[in-house]
Amino acid sequence: MRRRPRGGWLAVAALAAALTPTLLLVTLAVLCVSAWPALVWNGLAFVSSHVWSLGNLYGGTPVVRHGFAAPAGAVYGAIPYIAGTALTSACALVLAVPVGLGVAVCLAERARGVAGNVLGFFIELIAGVPSVVFGLWGFIVLVPWIERRAGPGLAHVFGFIPFLRGPVLSGQGLLAAAIVLAAMILPLIAAVGRDALLRVPREVRDQGRALGLTDWETLRDLVLPPAVPGLVGGVILALGRALGETMAVLMVSGTGNLVPHTLFSPTTTMASAIVLDLDSAFTDATGMATAALAELAVALMVITVLVNLAVPLLGEGVSRVATMVNAGRDAR
Amino acid sequence: MRTPVRRRVGNTVMVTLAWLAVGVALFPLLDLALLVTRHALPALRWHVLTTVTQGLSGGVANAIAGSLLLVGLAAAMAIPVGVLGGTYVAERRGGAFVRGVRLAADVLAGVPSIAVGYFGYIALVQALGWGFSALAGSLALALLMLPYVVRTTDYAVSAVSDDLREASLALGADHTTTVRRVVLRAALPGILTGVMLGTGVAVGETAPLIYTASWSSFMPTAHLTHSPVAYLTYVVWTYIDQPFASAHALAYAAAFLLMVAVLALNVAARWAIRQRSSGGGGA
Secondary structure, eight states, X not given: OOOOOOSTTHHHHHHHHHHXXXXXXXXXXXXXXXXXXXXXXXXXXXXXXXXXXXXXXXXXXXXXXXXXXXXXXXXXXXXXHHHHHHHHHHHHHHHHHHHHHHHHHIIIIIOOHHHHHHHHHHHHHHHHSOHHHHHHHIIIIIHHHIIIIIHHHHHHXXXXXXXXXXXXXXXXXXXXXXXXXXXXXXXXXXXXXXXXXHTSOHHHHXXXXXXXXXXXXXXXXXXXXXXXXXXXXXXXXXHHHHHHOOHHHHHHXXXXXXXXXXXXXXXXXXXXXXXXXXXXXXXXXXXXXXXXXXXXXXXXXXXXXXXXXXXXXXXXXXXXXXXXXXXXXXXX | OOOOHHHHHHHHHHHHHHHHHHHHHHHHHHHHHHHHHHHHHHHOOHHHHHSOEETTXXXXXXXXXXXXXXXXXXXXXXXXXXXXXXXXHHHHOOSHHHHHHHHHHHHHHHSOHHHHHHHIIIIXXXXXXOOSOHHHHHHHHHHHHHHHHHHHHHHHHHXXXXXXXXXXXXXXXXXXXXXIIIIHHHHHHHHHHHHXXXXXHHHHOOXXXXXXXXXXXXXXOSOOSSOOOOOHHHHHHHHTTSSOHHHHHHHHHHHHHHHXXXXXXXXXXXXXXXXXXXXXXXX
């Protein structure tokens, strides 16, 4: 049944509702406008060059291209940052997906009653921990552990695989960033996944038991298949969050400006590059450095928006749990 | 007929792995809670809460006050707009506009906070000329809070039963009164949950504030523009990187205060949603 609401609050409320899409579009438009000089000046170099250098900010003749000027020697190639973002997120997913799905299964199928509630609360609490606090933990606990134990151990055992070869260096790098990210995105996979599993009717499990299947066989053959969209939704949301995470990654990634070639290479993501470079970008009199960072922000925003747009396709339920878990806990 | 041993063992292995996953997932949370608490408790003296930062020592009073100011202003902007907008979307029930708002809220919730921060720098700090300020910082935070408030209000109001609306209309109440006195009252626990979760997001943010609120070693002033503001997450981020014990102590103290705030908001959110299920509302 569709009814048109009537009443004096209507006009004001409609304006308030319109503010969300308006602000989204304004944000995108402002970033695009300020990125425009860099977009024109860089051309394809933005996605083909491996060098990001602000050039000579203190002298030299500005280089003018297509009517826009940039400092001498400036190159804005985003490949190292794009690679850093892609690799940290991919490694984080490799770590977080199996654990997250395990937690989802445990919360939905095993942990019941008070114990289940408490476990669920703590899992959801993880999503609410500020990213700088995760960064602090990574910096103080994780990085020294990778430097002294995990890193040398991994490099020793799996050193024949080029990607896992040492040196481990300071412990800051791709692996540290991936582990911190994995810990942060786990609750999304777990809570959205649990919700998807719980939406499979209880009778399905009874059928499995009646057929003499073990709990695992029931889960694998009967409960998991219909829950796949929800499970995938959780993983996509987690990816979206990993791609845009800034502070925790910044604090443990070692801020390298090359494409990482091993698991221990220092790296910088698109998001953390914006924080890192903006201070020196302010000193660029041509303004091209800030425009180039705006281009980076637009690229990051477009990527994450495209990833997140996949979620509503999986159904309203996924999107609903996502809203709540993103902010700290589940809807129920 | 008994289940063959191979299948029973397989089952035990998978169940064990699932419980192991829970342990692995909870380990970072417990370890960081212990780490922060262990270092913060000796550091949290009264003067830390009441004095401002001096260089790399002193206290975090300016950061506490600044965080409260920024989050308070952001909440004052995002909550009324979000609740009103979310109620409209839920009551309007369908159509392209409603779908558009819902989609925009979902998309905005996924926008990286650093992109919002950079937007704040370009549009508010520079173009509007507010400078590094409480207004620029809190507006960036409000932008991040808004989608949570809109969507949770939307869900809470949509969940209110039509019987309740019809009962109110049958008693002669007009639509405005029905929404205000009946629907919103029933949806209040759900809305409160969303508000608290949105506030939790704002409390923990750093990236959107670095280039909008900047940092200040002084208490926030009544000037909402052209006056940079301190906030707790900045203390954690920058002071843990310094090689001095006094700086580390402040970073741990700030992290502890943030954790306590987030925990309190999560517990409060859980409490609010309980109010609904224990029969307080009609949803």
